[in-house]
């Protein structure tokens with residue numbers, strides 16, 4: 475998703491004016507954007523397959539793009555100079571200008587009509603669907619904005635995506651001296667409950683296949699190796715090395731002070747986990763650094779595993 479770049483100076487608006495602006499965007503209907511910078515091409519498909527660990531040879535053999543790449547082809551890039559604006563941009567700018575600076579994606583539904591073929595140059599078209607709010611949510615007061623993007627090859631739709639975000643006024647946490655509930659809760663379900671139970675007990679657990687013994691993380695319902703649905707877990711040593719990381723500066727994240735480090739940690743057991751790197755100046759964080767898990771009590775109920783430097 476691209477950040478909005480405003481043409482007119484955004485000003486303070488009432489909720490009613492925000493809804494009027496939304497209605498105007500809806501009335502624009504589907505608005506075509508700039509065509510992809512590059513046609514669907516083999517090198518990008520190859521990179522994607524490698525990054526996703528997808529070994530299916532059919533894509534490269536038949537010159538087809540994995541359907542989930544739909545959005546990839548029309549990404550504007552980090553320093554985009556594209557002049558075209560989608561019906562979403564003005565509304566996002568207005569919400570930002572009115573203090574709704576937080577953003578969290580709540581829904582993303584993709585529909586694939588057919589495979590995109592090597593050589594096709596896709597064109598995105600955006601349709602703003604609706605604005606709902608203001609609503610009080612666990613993250614703060616905000617608006618839900620929904621739009622769809624359809625990717626066309628000539629006049630034929632190839633894929634489409636419904637995207638919904640919550641734009642909210644971040645709660646600083648300082649307004650409430652009581653320990654506020656940490657606003658971001660992990661998704662605990664029957665596949666992941668063992669992991670969070672472990673974290674609460676100071677154990678870093680890795681799901682294993684009860685039949686072939688394959689380790690897997692994140693946890694899932696079925697073994698990708700032997701397709702068994704029988705699972706158990708093993709307890710990791712709690713050490714790892716930093717495989718890769720990003721420093722998060724923007725957008726604001728509720729309950730967090732920016733910047734913070736999100737790392738991918740490689741465990742000696744053979745899986746990788748995503749977690750924050752803490753207790754280390756950001757400029758000293760580097761790929762390959764040895765880490766040890768540390769458990770942070772986020773509020774009365776939630777403990778999150780994080781990673782701190784350790785002696786090699």
Ligand SMILES: [Zn+2]
Pocket residue numbers: 683684685686687688697698699700701702
């Ligand atoms: Zn298995």
